[in-house]
Amino acid sequence: MKNLKLIALAFSVVFATACKEIKKETEETIETEVEEVVKEDSTEKKLSITLSPKSDSNVEGTINFTEVDGMVTMEGTITGLEEGEHAIHIHEKADCSSPDGKSSGGHWNPTTQPHGAWGDATGYHKGDIGNFKTDASGKGTVTKTTDEWCIGCGDDTKDILGKAIIVHIGVDDLKSQPSGAAGARVGCAGIIE
Structure with missing residues (x-):
């Protein structure tokens, strides 16, 4: 009878240890699969366009x-x-x-809204990016992030594809x-792939 209890105890220990290892492997597999699914669901699109000068300007940029x-x-x-502030917008074509x-x-x-500052409660165009500053050398940077x-x-x-980025002199x-009185269009780039 003691031998039978000893065999049963030994079998229980082996079984419990085996179950622990299987559970650990399963947990590791599940974690790996979740990470891969998250990576697959994340989409990234990139597009780079080059500005060309308009209205006899020297404007360039990316x-x-x-x-x-x-x-x-x-x-x-x-x-x-020139040094100062300049308007930048998305235009129709x-x-x-x-x-x-x-x-x-x-x-x-x-969405046929009035022209205005981005996020203004009275309305704004989806293309109303606003203004950016340039330094004494005539260089400026612009950054905007939106889900619109x-x-x-x-x-x-x-969808911004098929539209254009316009830089204004003013x-x-x-x-x-309808456009913020920003003056001549001095830089243009089509938003195309």
Whole structure:
């Protein structure tokens, strides 16, 4: 009888140890699979465009767009401007063919709101980015992050593909209709893949 109890005890110890190892391996496998699923669900889109000078300016620059998990970040470096503030907007068409940049149409405004400061309760265009500053050498940077844009999602109220970035010589006053009285268009880049 003692031998039988000893065998049963030994079997229980072996069984418990084996179960612990199987449970540990299963937990490790589950953690790895969850990490992979999260990585697969995370989407990232990138797009880089180059500004060309308009209205006899020397404006140049690069604008980079990155979309991650529904948030679009625009980062740009612009040169060839006078020191001070300048307006930057998204316009309706990715057409920079005219010498004055007017072939890009008006501000991109798919929700038919009045022109204004981004986030203003009275309204603003989806293309109303605002103003950025340039230093004494004429160089400036601009950064904006929003979930109100997307890159190639097909939503007419959010999709920036097929539009244009326009840099203006002047400052957007954030109230004059329909475009903020920002002056001549001195830089243009179509937002295209």
